[in-house]
Amino acid sequence: MPIINVQLIEGREEKKIAEVIENITNTVSETLDAPKETIRVIVTEIPKTHWGKAGKPMSEK
Template sequence: MPIINVQILEGRPKEKIAEMIQNITDTVAETLDAPKESIRVLVTELPNTHWGVAGVPMSEKNRKLV
């Protein structure tokens, strides 16, 4: 049973997350020749204060872009 973990920054619409889950499921099913019913996709949304790039939280990076 394939289990796929996806971590993304929070804030995307639920419809987009559902679309992503469907696309990942389709791709894994096709690539591994696995039944879709056996595929699990876990999505974890992280606040931008808990995600950093180059030592800077995304909340700070985003503030600088504005």
């Protein structure tokens, strides 16, 4: 059973998260010849204050 973890900065619409889950599921299913029912996608949204880039939190960008 494939398990895919995706980490994103918070703030995207639920519709977009659903699209990511669907697209990842389809791609993994096709690539691995795995039934979609066996594929798990976990999306974790990270607060901008907890995501750093170039030494600064994204909340300061």
